[in-house]
Amino acid sequence: xxxxxxxxxxIIIRHLYTxxxxxxxxxxxxxxxxxxxxFWGLTSTYLTRFSIGFNLVVVFIGAIIFWTVIQNAQxxxxxxxxxxxxxxxxxxxxxxPISLIEFVIATIILGLLKLITxxxxxxxxxxxxxxxxxxDYGWYLLPALVNLTFIGWWVGFFIDGLIFRxxxxxxxxxxxxxxxxxxxxxxxxxxxxxxxxxxxIAKLLPSSYIFENMRSVxxxxxxxxxxxxxxxxxxxxxxxxxxxxxxxxxxxALANGRLTKLN
Numbered sequence: 001x002x003x004x005x006x007x008x009x010x011i012i013i014r015h016l017y018t019x020x021x022x023x024x025x026x027x028x029x030x031x032x033x034x035x036x037x038x039f040w041g042l043t044s045t046y047l048t049r050f051s052i053g054f055n056l057v058v059v060f061i062g063a064i065i066f067w068t069v070i071q072n073a074q075x076x077x078x079x080x081x082x083x084x085x086x087x088x089x090x091x092x093x094x095x096x097p098i099s100l101i102e103f104v105i106a107t108i109i110l111g112l113l114k115l116i117t118x119x120x121x122x123x124x125x126x127x128x129x130x131x132x133x134x135x136d137y138g139w140y141l142l143p144a145l146v147n148l149t150f151i152g153w154w155v156g157f158f159i160d161g162l163i164f165r166x167x168x169x170x171x172x173x174x175x176x177x178x179x180x181x182x183x184x185x186x187x188x189x190x191x192x193x194x195x196x197x198x199x200x201i202a203k204l205l206p207s208s209y210i211f212e213n214m215r216s217v218x219x220x221x222x223x224x225x226x227x228x229x230x231x232x233x234x235x236x237x238x239x240x241x242x243x244x245x246x247x248x249x250x251x252x253a254l255a256n257g258r259l260t261k262l263n
Contacts, residue, residue: 003105004098004099007096007097007098007106008105009106011098011106011107012106015080015106016110030121033071033072033122034121034125036068037061037064037065037122037125037129040060040061040063040064041057041061041126043060044056044059044060045130058218059215059219062134062214065119065122065126065134066214067182067185067187069115069145069152070151070155070185072111072115072118073111073115073148073156074152074153074155074156074159075156076107076110076152076156077104077153077156077157077159078163078174079174080107080110081107081160085168091259094254094259100247100250104157104246111152112149140214143228143232144214144228147210147228147231148207150235150239151181151206154238154239154242157242157243158242158245159174159177161246161249161250162249164250164252164253165252183198184205184208185205185207185211187211190215191212206230206234206235209227209228209234210227212227213227213228
């Protein structure tokens with residue numbers, strides 16, 4: 001597969017320029033994650049007064065930062081496509097010598113740039129406000145962040161495919177769909193408190209294994225490599241399926257002229 005890296009670079013530069021003057025994108029990336037961190041940090045600080053037996057602040061702050069990784073990774077896959085559609089530029093983009101894979105690579109790089117910035121900001125705020133050091137996770141931090149990013153990517157690719165298939169009518173999925181996974185991901189509570197049917201769904205989500213392992217590392221110092229292996233396996237399966245779905249929907253949109261309806 002030949003990849004035109006000049007095209008990838010051009011897409012990246014185009015969207016970096018829009019970031020400088022698009023206040024909505026700044027709010028979308030940083031404001032809500034920051035308010036979640038402050039809200040749950042204050043809530044958990046208050047609850048620790050009741051002697052619950054473990055450091056609730058650490059668990060909640062870690063969970064919020066980890067969930068933000070998923071949320072931002074997914075959103076930054078979808079927003080470049082929606083930006084192009086909103087600016088009536090999809091036809092111009094894909095009639096130029098730019099392939100879908102080049103566009104996807106560019107969105108991944110753009111997303112990683114912003115994701116790193118958001119993590120650094122939240123990590124700094126968490127340490128400044130609550131003395132929470134994200135590096136207390138030790139070497140578990142790297143596989144956790146990689147898996148969480150993969151989750152955001154395959155959800156984002158799936159939503160991109162839906163946008164190519166159904167158009168503007170499902171654009172709200174770029175913000176709302178990820179929260180379908182939230183209750184089954186065991187972000188703030190263990191999987192075993194869920195109803196039996198919900199536990200079955202949780203076992204199919206790589207996010208539940210990451211958050212369960214996070215609590216284990218923070219509360220007891222125990223790391224379960226099996227959880228990471230399961231998460232990696234599930235992520236690879238879903239990544240392959242979501243990319244195939246995206247390619248299929250893109251080809252279908254080209255064949256049926258739906259790209260013009262997104263312009």
